[in-house]
Amino acid sequence: MEKLKKWPLWPALVNAKCPRCRRGDMFANQMYGFHGQVMLKKCSHCDLTYEIEPGYFYVAMLISYAMNVAEMVTLAVAISVLTGSQNPWLYVIIILSIALMLSPFNFRYSRIILLYWLTPGLSYRPEMSADNWLQHDSNIARS
Ligand SMILES: [Zn+2]
Numbered sequence: 001m002e003k004l005k006k007w008p009l010w011p012a013l014v015n016a017k018c019p020r021c022r023r024g025d026m027f028a029n030q031m032y033g034f035h036g037q038v039m040l041k042k043c044s045h046c047d048l049t050y051e052i053e054p055g056y057f058y059v060a061m062l063i064s065y066a067m068n069v070a071e072m073v074t075l076a077v078a079i080s081v082l083t084g085s086q087n088p089w090l091y092v093i094i095i096l097s098i099a100l101m102l103s104p105f106n107f108r109y110s111r112i113i114l115l116y117w118l119t120p121g122l123s124y125r126p127e128m129s130a131d132n133w134l135q136h137d138s139n140i141a142r143s
Pocket residue numbers: 018019020021022023024043044045046047048
């Protein structure tokens with residue numbers, strides 16, 4: 001029997017690969033672009049449907065909210081430490097503009113965090129990251 005090649009977690013997570021096989025892409029385009037975020041319906045490698053049930057990604061909004069709060073608090077502390085300013089407009093302008101710039105990042109990684117760590121029953125399956133997984137699967141179904 002051939003030895004299974006394990007695909008490491010962090011490169012797969014950072015590059016938005018499928019949480020089950022760590023091979024197929026989750027998004028059809030780049031994080032920053034003029035066409036917004038286009039999430040694929042299924043993994044091209046293992047055929048996993050990303051939206052497990054209708055409305056599943058509403059949960060990702062809560063994760064995105066938590067990420068936003070963490071980013072804003074970090075920015076407020078950083079502005080206070082770096083400038084020592086008491087002017088609220090300095091905080092408002094910097095925090096809102098950076099939050100706006102980070103919104104595609106939050107959208108994408110809130111869904112990735114949801115699928116990688118917060119979805120029960122969905123975990124990495126090394127046998128599915130094999131090069132010929134779908135071929136292998138259909139061979140089993142035929143025999
Ligand atoms: Zn997959």
